[in-house]
Amino acid sequence: MADLSVKLGGLELKNPVMTASGTFGYGLEFADFVNLEEIGGIIMKGTTIEHREGNPYPRMAEIPMGMINAVGMQNKGVHYFAENIYPKVKDIDTNMIVNLGGTTLESYVECAKVVNGLDKIPAIELNISCPNQRSTGGGGMAWGVDPVSAAEVVEAVRKVYDKTLIVKLTPNVTDIVSIAKAVESAGADAVSLINTVLGMAIDIEKQKPVISTKTGGMSGPAVKPLALRMVWQVAHAVNIPVVGLGGIMKAEDAIEFLLAGATAVEIGTANFVDPAVTVKVAKGINEYLDRKGYKSVNEIIGLV
Amino acid sequence: MVKKHILDLKVSANIKMNDKFILLKLTSGEKLPEMLPGQFVEVRVDGNNDVFLRRPISINFVDEETNELWLLIQLVGKGTRTLAKLTEGDMVNVVLPLGNGFSPVVKGEQVLLIGGGAGTAPLLLYGKKLVEGGAVPTFLLGARSAADVLELDEFKKYGDVYVTTEDGSLGEKGFVTNHSVLTSQKFTRISTCGPKPMMVSVAKYAKANGVKCEASLENMMACGLGACLCCVENTTEGHLCVCKDGPVFNIEKLLWQI
Known part of the structure; x- marks a missing residue:
């Protein structure tokens, strides 16, 4: 049995496998299928300062090797989370991480302040990249596509949040490395990438887009090579840990990300196909390390 | 809350009902877990690279004697058409049971179960459970034509069955909400499953007549x-x-x- 533990700044993970936000609920939805405490970290459904109903139905389209979604950050708001969900998840013995989204700078800051007060939440994953928020004037997409605005929101949240701050990056940019460097300088403890890739599906009978918002975020194995390339580029350009995600379906996929330079991985859409996939990936990484004769997962990070 | 499972089940039969429907029967070496009427399963579709997600299919029936789960599947797209190719002995990965089912059975209730097309599927198990719980189910099944009315003999085991077809080839001609049983008999509540326009019509009828109604x-x-x-x-x-x-x-x- 190899040592699977890794560190993201001050955050210790018992293994490098986490769940991607929006694909694993608050963890509890999957408790019948996996022992949640065998997962390195659970990044919960995206939370915003205000209650959001999200986008109109239909919100998804299946594509070969993946799907497109446009949920639009549906959630009941951070105060509801703190009062009703936090008590149910706080004693799960793994890292229960809040994925935090926003529209205005103030909405990010106010939400981060509330999460900072929740003792058993050891980290935030800051969503500056969700492509589904349609608010104008600097929301979602706008923050993460430009190094200056990306750094601005990270700096603002950093001032009010003193635990581990992971910043989730969007792939829908010309140069992801410049964004990663900007958020590193602004105080991020780690970056996670990639969020979904902007995509589209059309119903040729109705001659209309399948999704109500016309475009949405693509995920699943279809995006894996793109994600892997970006993780490799960013990991070689920044000095903070990188969390890799995008189309991981099995241990071999996760190992590719680790070799490319990711310190940890997130599993997303695969949870919909196999609700028990997370623990299988952790076991598979261990088997690989044993087979190759490594004592710790840290020995393979960034070998490529 | 009923516990959820991920199971590899074996195909015991895959029956072609007509051009549009199959009845897939799945069994297990172990006793199938508890499933409630109105719940559904998510079936993994193997062997087609264009199909990525599982397919949600309602629970048609659980045969406790043969330890079989029945899925009545309408062939609507590439996922269901791939499932149609399964043959006896194949293994199928299923997550079950999911969602909340129909209302719990209350003894003595007169329940009208209105189904249309593939929506008739979950009403069969519910009908059985209603009978077991001392309630009286009546089935009203709607279809395009006689060939689309499925499992008629199965439904008849648990209650009176009334049929409407759009072309009049079986039962009364027209839509379920025009059937004479709605005026000739009284029901304490209605459970319905089928195409949305049909369910909206049923809901309108129920509301206008002060009958409790739930829709799947x-x-x-x-x-x-x-x-x-x-x-x-x-x-x-x-x-x-x-x-x-x-x-x-x-x-x-x-x-x-x-």
């Missing part, structure tokens, strides 16, 4: 577990997941124009 929805979904939030329906409580908060909803909760 089938919005497009991915996870089936309440995690992805893709299958939402507009309700008096905002967007609710059909997979986790439904698929059965009291019509008073739905924001349908009724």
Whole structure:
């Protein structure tokens, strides 16, 4: 049995496998299928300062090797989370991480302040990249596509949040490395990438887009090579840990990300196909390390 | 809450009902877990690279004597057409049981179960459970024509069955909401599953006549577990997941124009 533990700044993970936000609920939805405490970290459904109903139905389209979604950050708001969900998840013995989204700078800051007060939440994953928020004037997409605005929101949240701050990056940019460097300088403890890739599906009978918002975020194995390339580029350009995600379906996929330079991985859409996939990936990484004769997962990070 | 499982089940039969439907019977070496009428399963579709997500299929029947789960599947797209190719002995990976079922059975109730097309599927198990619980189910099944009326003999085991077809080839001609049984008999409540326009008509009838009514929805979904939030329906409580908060909803909760 190899040592699977890794560190993201001050955050210790018992293994490098986490769940991607929006694909694993608050963890509890999957408790019948996996022992949640065998997962390195659970990044919960995206939370915003205000209650959001999200986008109109239909919100998804299946594509070969993946799907497109446009949920639009549906959630009941951070105060509801703190009062009703936090008590149910706080004693799960793994890292229960809040994925935090926003529209205005103030909405990010106010939400981060509330999460900072929740003792058993050891980290935030800051969503500056969700492509589904349609608010104008600097929301979602706008923050993460430009190094200056990306750094601005990270700096603002950093001032009010003193635990581990992971910043989730969007792939829908010309140069992801410049964004990663900007958020590193602004105080991020780690970056996670990639969020979904902007995509589209059309119903040729109705001659209309399948999704109500016309475009949405693509995920699943279809995006894996793109994600892997970006993780490799960013990991070689920044000095903070990188969390890799995008189309991981099995241990071999996760190992590719680790070799490319990711310190940890997130599993997303695969949870919909196999609700028990997370623990299988952790076991598979261990088997690989044993087979190759490594004592710790840290020995393979960034070998490529 | 009934515990959920991921199971590899063996195909014991895959019966072609007509050009549009198959009845897939699945069994296990172990006793099948508890499943409630109105719940559904998520079937993994193997062997077609164009199919990525599982397919949500309602539970048609659980045969406790033969330890078989029945799935009545309408062939609508590439996923279901791939499932149609399964043969006896094949293994199928299934997540079950999902969602909340129909209302619990109350002894002595006169329940009208109205189904249309593939929506008749979950009413069979519910009919059986109603009989076992001392209630009286009556079935009203709607279809395009006689060839589309499925499992008629099965339904007859549990109650009176009335049929409407659009072309009049079986039962009364027209739609379920025009059937004479609605005026000739009294029911304490209605459970319905089928195409949305049909369910809206049924809901209107129920509301106009002061009969309690619940409807089972089938919005497009991915996870089936309440995690992805893709299958939402507009309700008096905002967007609710059909997979986790439904698929059965009291019509008073739905924001349908009724």
